[in-house]
Amino acid sequence: MLNITFHWKLSQIPERGVKKHCKMCGKLSVFTDTNVRRHNANGKSIYQYAIYKCEKNHTWNKKLAVYKTFSEHVPEIEEQKEETSIVSAIPITSLVEQGLKVIHIVLDDVIGKHRIDKVLANQIEDWSRTQIIDKIEKGAIQLNEQVIKPSSRLSKGERISIFID
Numbered sequence: 001m002l003n004i005t006f007h008w009k010l011s012q013i014p015e016r017g018v019k020k021h022c023k024m025c026g027k028l029s030v031f032t033d034t035n036v037r038r039h040n041a042n043g044k045s046i047y048q049y050a051i052y053k054c055e056k057n058h059t060w061n062k063k064l065a066v067y068k069t070f071s072e073h074v075p076e077i078e079e080q081k082e083e084t085s086i087v088s089a090i091p092i093t094s095l096v097e098q099g100l101k102v103i104h105i106v107l108d109d110v111i112g113k114h115r116i117d118k119v120l121a122n123q124i125e126d127w128s129r130t131q132i133i134d135k136i137e138k139g140a141i142q143l144n145e146q147v148i149k150p151s152s153r154l155s156k157g158e159r160i161s162i163f164i165d
């Protein structure tokens, strides 16, 4: 049986805009996530920031996480560009045309809360959310070889299987 496996890393769905007082503008501005992430080492801690920009392009570094370095040797911190979801859209129609019968998606990492129906509706452009919900309810889309609810949440290490009929 022809099958294919995708590997996904799901991260927190980025906030669209954050209302915050901008010191440079001197007023309440809407900051948007540029999806650029940076790490700053400070003593024994590493701070992860998301870089947000206001409408006038002033930056605001939103603190996302603090990590403790685990040895005296502080590793070199690389500036990372994209840390949002590493998810490839699934071209379902062309995969079906190629004769694929099962599509597996292995979740290498999951940060935050993600419903299976929403994630799949976002990534499978050829199928609507209604179609996806229908397939989940009929067991044509399973999680860890089990029939689940469309509202089921995804966790790291799980495997989604899509059976093409």
Ligand SMILES: [Zn+2]
Binding pocket: 022, 023, 024, 025, 026, 029, 054, 055, 056, 057, 058
């Ligand atoms: Zn500003």
